[in-house]
Amino acid sequence: MPGYSEDKPAVLRRLRRIEGQVRGLQRMVEDDTYCIDVLTQISAATRALESVALELLGEHLSHCVREAVSRGGDEADAKVHEAREAIKRLVRS
Amino acid sequence: MPGYSEDKPAVLRRLRRIEGQVRGLQRMVEDDTYCIDVLTQISAATRALESVALELLGEHLSHCVREAVSRGGDEADAKVHEAREAIKRLVRS
Amino acid sequence: MPGYSEDKPAVLRRLRRIEGQVRGLQRMVEDDTYCIDVLTQISAATRALESVALELLGEHLSHCVREAVSRGGDEADAKVHEAREAIKRLVRS
Amino acid sequence: MPGYSEDKPAVLRRLRRIEGQVRGLQRMVEDDTYCIDVLTQISAATRALESVALELLGEHLSHCVREAVSRGGDEADAKVHEAREAIKRLVRS
Known part of the structure; x- marks a missing residue:
């Protein structure tokens, strides 16, 4: 079971809200909303996605x-290595 | 007219693809996909959003x-100030 | 004259403080300071550098x-293009 | 002993190079170097610092x-919590 499974409904709720933000962005562009206001809304959606990522990564750790x-062995090495790579992608995205 | 208006169809296409990515994320969470794979997909969506933001900001400039x-006067000051603030939000989001 | 020239002493003061932070980081590592405390200090230095970059970019605009x-012509195109590229590097670093 | 201790000489070398980059930035500003070139160099230094942070965090994990x-108990909870907070600061800096 993935680490986020007990918070699954909360994670899904956050992702649905982000989906709504991205749909809102499309409406803003269709309505020729002023660029700066579109950008502010993109920053909000980006930050919300990043926040879900931090939550999932934290639960994963x-x-x-x-x-x-705790179980030790090769799987432990592999998991730690994999988490390090995921953190890099997150910091650099 | 906002600066992105001639690229409007392309911007809308990109936002619709991001909406699809966020919907895909919800399915991944519903299906208990492994956390690291969910994170990789979140990094991709974040980067796609950031890329739209850079495009819009660039067109705005x-x-x-x-x-x-070019017209000069107070509006020029206001626009430059506003763009500086939008860049800050983008760099820090 | 570069756009930051009237704030030159302030920019230099900030860079000297950052240099001090980076030297402090070396002492922390030499003294085997706990990793998390070193990381906190790196985040502070990174943020300070980013903040100088935003200031310089703003003044450049x-x-x-x-x-x-205002002068118009090809140079205007070139400058706007160049600023767009600098913003991309900043957002992605 | 902190997790980075076996790579200490390499970490110190990287930090000294970053210190040199920050000193180079001061010279660039003193010499009125063109803003965009200063910004490019700041992006390089920021990325180098971020890279050291990722290395230290990875070794810490x-x-x-x-x-x-592996030892288990309350200390394990505390360490995992602390690492989560450090990752947040890093992603948001």
């Missing part, structure tokens, strides 16, 4: 990575 | 800000 | 780009 | 967090 490390 | 500066 | 646009 | 988790 607290559950999946932690359990693999 | 090339059109709205540029025209206001 | 308010002065160099603005003047080139 | 691979060593300190991992060992605390």
